[in-house]
Amino acid sequence: MFEAVLSLCLLSDPSVCRDVLIPGYEATSVADCEAMLVRNPPDLDTYFADFASDGLACTDAPDPMPFQQAASGVFVHRGIISDAAPDNEGDVANVAFIVGETAVAVIDSGGSRKVAEQIYRSIRSETQLPIRYLILTHMHPDHVLGASLFAQAGAQVVGHVGLERALLDRRETYLTNFGRLIGDDGFLGTQVVTPDVVVDGALEIDLGGRVLDLRTWPNAHTGTDLTVGDPTSGILFTGDLMFHEHAPALDGSVLGWQQVLTELQALPYETIMPGHGGPVLDWPDSAEPLQAYLELLIADTRAAVARGDSLGDAVQVIGQSQSTEWQLFDLFNPRNATVAFTELEWE
Template sequence: MKNLFFIVLSINLLFANSFDYKLKPIKLSDNSYYFYGKEEYFSEKNGGNIANTAFIITKNSVILIDTGSSKEYAEQLKEAIKKITNKPIKYVINTHHHPDHFLGNNAFKDNKIYASKFTQNEISQNGDLYIMNLVNIVQKAMQGTKMEAPNVILNTKTIDLDGYKLDVLYFDGHTSSDIVLFDRKTNILYTSDLIFNKRALATPHANIKKWISSLKKLKKINYSILVPGHGKASKSKEPIKENIAYLEFLENSLINGVKNGLDIFEILSKPVPNNIKEFSMFEEEYERSIINLYPKYEQKYYSISNH
């Protein structure tokens, strides 16, 4: 009886120490779903669940697009997918190297994990550092999370996974390598972090001009549903237009600020259009972007304006 008590106690302690992500798949089509990440920054309260992940059910298997921010997230994602289909997850695609999109890889270490060469290198070199940083912020939800780099390089325009074909589009701007997937069968476009829908854009590794250029190309694709990296899925082109407007405003703020000799705080005090400042996380991300990008723009445009 005493042994049974300790077994029950151990199980209760185990579950008490695991973070509950409450993952609920949102249906996009007969075979396509996504998990909506909170429009927040990393915190202990959200367990790092701030980005969208998605999955496609094929004839014999499941294709997973991004793995979330921890091993615990990925394990719970597996269980949530099992409630939809009993087909195994065979293929994983990492869209880029930011931690909210790949730190669940370790739960799929025996699977084929696809990514661009750049993304593979970045994860291999900096994955452990990302984990260390997130452990300090997210804490217990990160337990058991280990770095697992992609093991298959994506470099073709299409990929055939178990007879299911996806177009692979290679962009940059949000990072130096942003993979977008287009499913012609369902007409669903998975943009990852090239698009933030109604959420302020994150720019820690961004090239604004390249990002705008990528979005203009993206706008030419005739999709039925767009699944962004952050924010809700959309059936319109508005998220792309709004992201272009946001980035153009951000860049103009930086260029004009530098040319007029403004410092970071003076730029941040300038008025912002209502349609932009209404984005979730605007104050935090806009301030972070100005602080992060100001030195690059100062180096480029201050010398020009003073000649």
């Protein structure tokens, strides 16, 4: 298979370049790919105005990213349990795609455009149906920064009613910090894209013979959490409302998260894809470790407040009895303790 690529370079450093996938021009020969580019030239200004470019070409498509088939028409990919880094290029969150009779929906987009390009190739290795929707489960950069690739492919970007504001407020921070972690080569072409379709409560998305149930939640892991239920397969895609192996990350309300986790366990699903780990887990049994961690976070924080600990002292003890239970614990628990202490010190 051949695909169209654009040689893209940084305006600030023209020596930093990479070939960026242009979706929609896949063909079985170079000649057919080139003919498609002539017949229907791609819109480059919308997505690459902030970069320097040096011409389109058609080239061999690399091997697709590995996905496993979790159920008929459901494909899942486990992100690496790691902070974003040059060697993973932002592939640190779980992603999935669901194939209906007439369309495809993608759930989360990875932490860079380069990761999203790999996801796109995997989709195209399974189906040529249009990618109609990209569903973003929450605002964090490892889940949303590949969105521009799917928007360019014609997908509607779907997210929580509060997602646009959250992304606009954090846009420069996300691009700067994630870009620094991944490095210019891997991050090149990455942009922040806001939703075309917002969900406030519930929304159904029809892929043709397959309807997905989208639901937003009160402030929990973040203030922009959204789940995707697929009744056809019986799988619930929780985003980061569920963590497995990877240390939980609290960026919202610890009390809210505890309540939402309880409500999630009552939903009629027997399998989930969490935001990290897995990638598929039995439900609701797999909720127990996260539930225990949140209970500990609340209990330790309340005890620290009752003792009169300062925030600095409290962060040193809150949650520490579970330090061996989670990967990346030392990276995420101090922030969790800070957020929990700030929430609970005045209750």
